[in-house]
Amino acid sequence: MGTTISIDALDGSGSFNAYLAEPAGGNARAAVIVIQEVFGINAGIRDKADELARQGYLAVAPDLFWRLEPGIELDPDTQLQQALDLFPKFDQQKGIEDIEATIKATRARVDGGKVGCVGYCLGGRLAYMTATRTDIDASVGYYGVGIDGLLNESHAIARPLMLHIPTVDGFVPPEVQKRMHEGLDSHPRVTLHDYVGLDHGFATQFGKRRVDDAAELADSRTSAFFAEHLA
Template structure:
C-alpha cells in the first residue's frame, strides 16, 4: 500500500511531502529512499515499493520541494536530463540532509519504527554519505555517489554501517575520485565499498537505458543483505 504523507521540517516552520510504501504486515524497519536529481519519479517510487515487498516501511521525501515541489523527470529525455542538472545546481545539500533528518524524526515519532536506514542514488548517493556522517541513521547505502572526495573529512563522524556501490566507468565520478574514496574509506571499520568493473553511472536504476540487469541485481542483493544484517 502506498500514500503521500506530509513531514514537518526540523524547525517546524513548514512541511514537505514524501512517497510512503507500507508492507503488508508489521515493518521489519524503515528505510528512507533518497532521490536522484530526477526527483521522486517512477523509478524512486518503485525502489520504495520493492522495499515494502521485502517487509520495510519505505519513504522517499521530496527533497527539491524548496525549489519546485513534485519534480518527476526522465533521465532518458535530454531536455529533462538538462533540467535535472539545473535543479541540482540550485539545490542546497545541507538543507536536504536536514530534511532527511526530519524524515528520520517523523518516522520515529509517528510511524513506530525504531530502526531506520537510508539508501540513495546519484545525488542521493552523496546525500547518503552525508546522512551517515550527520544523522543517526542505523545503516546507510549509496549507489554511484558523486563528489564524495570533497566529503572525506566527515568520514570520522560515521559511527553506523555505510555501504557504497561504485561503478568504475562512472562518467560523473572519474578514476582519481574513486581512488581518493578508496584511500579515505577502505580502512574505516564501518564502511564497505564495492566496485563494479566497466559499469557507468545509473546502472541500478529501475527503468530506462542506464540499467544493467546483472550488476543491478548483484548490488541490490548486497544491499538487501546489508539491511537485513544491520536493521534486524
C-alpha cells in the same frame, strides 16, 4: 502500493510530501528512507520504495526538492539537462535537515525501531552525508557524486555504510574513486563495492541506464546489508 504523507521541516519553514510504501499487513520490522536522484520522486524512486516494502520495510521517499520545485518528476533518459540545472540550486544542508526530519517521522511510525537509508546519484552523496551527520542506523549510497570532497567527515561515521561504485562513472572519474578508496577502505564501518566497466545509473529501476545483472547484484548486497544492520 504507496501513499503520500506530509512531514514538517525542522526549521519551521513549512512541510514537504513524502511517498510512503508499507509492507503487506502493515507490520514493518524497520524502515528505510529512499533518497532521490536529481530527477525527483519519479516512478523509479517510488518503485524502489515499493520493492523495500515487499521486503518487509516501511519505505519513505521524501521530496527533497520541495523548496525548489515541489513534486517535480523527471525522466532520466530524456530530461537530464533539466535535472542537472536543478543540482546547483539545491541546498544540501537543508536537504540533510529534511532527511533528519524524515528519520524522526519514520522512527515514530516503526515505534522507535531502526531506520536506514539508501540513495542514488545526488542521493548517494546525501546517503554519505546522512551517515556522517545524523543518527541513521545504516546507509547505502549508489554512485554518489563528490564524496571525495567529504572524506574529512569520515571520522563521524558511527554506523554501517555501504557504497556502490561503477568504475566508468561519467560523474565520478577514476581519480575521485581512488581518493574514495584511499579514504574509506580502512574504515571499520564502511564497505565499498566496485562494478567494473559500468557507468552511472546502472541500478536504476527503469530506462536505458539499467544493467540488469549488475543492478540485481548491487541490490542483493543492499538487501543483505539491511537485513544484518536493521534487524
